[in-house]
Amino acid sequence: MLDILIIGGGPIGLACGLAAQKAGLSFVIVEKGTLVNSLYNYPSTMTFFSTSEKLEIGGVPFVTTHTKPNRADALEYYRRVALSNTLPLHLFEEVTEVKPINKHYKVTTNKAVYEAKYVIVSTGFYDVAVNLDIPGEHLPKVKHYYQDPAFFTLQKVIVVGSSNSAIDVALETYRKGAEVTLVVRGSEISDRVKYWVRPDIINRIKEGSIKAYFNANLKAIRETEADIETPEGTITIPNDFVMAMTGYKPNFIFLKNIGIALSDDDRFIPQYNKDTMETNLPGMYLAGVVCGGMDTHLWFIENSRIHADMILSDIITKREESK
Template identity: 30%
Template sequence: MKNTAITALYFLPLAFSLVYYLLRRTVNNRTNSLVLRDAIADKLTEPASLHPIINPDKCVGCGSCVHACPENQVLGLIKGKSQLINPSHCIGHGCCKEACPMNAIELVFGSATRGVDIPHLASNFETNVPGIFIAGELGGMGLIKNAIAQGKQAVEAIKRKLNGQLQTDYDLIIVGAGPAGIAASLAAKKDNLRYLVLEQESLGGTVSHYPRGKIVMTAPTELPIVGKMHFRETSKEQLMEFWKKIETEITLNIKYRERVKTVTPIATPGTGYRVISSKDQYTTTAILLAIGRRGTPRKLGVPGEELPKVVYRLDDPEQYQRKHVTVVGGGDSALEAALAISEQPGTTVTLSYRSDAFSRAKNKNRTRICAANDQNQLSILFNSNVKAIKESTIEIEQAGKLIKLKNDAVIISAGGILPTPFLKDIGIHVETKFGTS
């Protein structure tokens, strides 16, 4: 009897722990299954960029990848196996792959139904054209932390390739002054390289085009010369102020409003390249392309698109006070623009999107835009296409019906055209990825 009591004393806590574990696993399984079911029902199954594919034969259901992901409810365990339960919310951190002890995760671009154009790069970020490198968003890594890391690593690789000869104006020309370009310029300055940054617009790259007040997600990282960058979640304005302070205090060699037009090899093989911009021309031993994937804004190709009231990004929501505004697109930039303008006094905002769900937008933005629509702060037209833009109206087709709306301004957030022709002119190979690494 005494032995039975002792046995029970030891095994009861174990039994309770087991029951608790099984109940929790059952609840998580049910919750994750519902999230996945809703994503499929809402047609939100296409990840925006780099994302994981989990091999179920290797996955042991430890949940390390689930806990490592910085985003909420992107990965989840269903029937003891990890799955991408909220694909459209994945933004390519890649922490899941690093955390998996069984090497069951592969990071890929695109899917079987949606191809993504990615330049072919070596492990040191060099393209198939010797001396020309790519870092950041253009190479598929849009996260600020990843872009900064790639910018630094690319410069390290470029430094190793330099032979010390001064046959060109510069050792390195960096194209683009976004996070990757800024990090690269800091690394180049630290290593005493003769460098120049050419930026066709303004400091900050894609971040500079975000709507005012947009929250920018990043992660602590190390910047050459500057040191630790402590941001985790900050506003566009705070991040831009941080970049400008760096540029001023460290005196980076950046030329603005100067677009690169052509890149050609110098006559002597292996010497370097001649870069012709919209303002000047230069020779350089190496080139780092740190430009975004947005490229040239994608146009609608409809009558009236050339009118002055049509723009392709939101600069300042306040300029649209007391106006009738139409925003076109279904990605984060379109949703954020529509939300920002709808908060201005006296505005009437219509969001037109050609599909029936916001499959390319983050969950937070989808939730906010739907709530704004429910509260009549703006109007959403799914399955709609702009047919014509006129001086004071806009014509939108939906379900075979032509809708005419009052209109003072149009913001087209339909993404950009990847600078593939520019890359191909240089000779860089671009591959369309359909769910491959």
């Protein structure tokens, strides 16, 4: 039997593994995709808001020549951390069931069955997109994830949203020759947009290089056009692609199925002890951005790295008390 099973092979899952390894406990990290799967699916041109030292885990230095590391830097750093520490990673293995059995847990995946005294859930929030819930959303031209701006050269692109991801898509596709229309639900570009990017998008809108509709909503999507509801009325514009950068959310169905309690409001915040990260289920912990529910802006790699040490401290205390 394992001491700990960690669900999620992102940066915080790896941090939990490093903390468990340091404590001399047996563990396995199970990840349904590739290593740091969410970061792998970030745009190829993505640059982090934070400096590299704020993304470090387990005391391993993150060395890069960039002031702010990019996606490639981060993928290489976390790969080296995982391999140099020989972390027991089971990639492309999805957890399908977690059941309590005699004060420990039985964890079933698509490949194996494990038993562990403790379970850490560090599944992030990037795998489930927030839908628009409008006609035509499921057409192939509608995308919630974005990789390379060159794909959209000479295309008419609608970008929905005003956060970092939406603004990056709008600016990068525009600079690759796309005709970009930005649809923003609020009255202005979000103040959470990276400080060196926000002036750029504001100036592109002012000069007319990017058309923006504020206090607006995308209402319907068809093969060659789309409807936008604006304060002046509904307009229809030609369209080739819709980039619905409407955000992402934790896999609440998975959390509910394994028994983690969620708040009754529309934020769906998981129940956990803020001092130990233990959930309503004894011996099951949450780590990383999954802790925020729909408030996905609360937790990042930078401020949730501490969860690993908090959890392991509580597990070690429990083990000592049991002796």
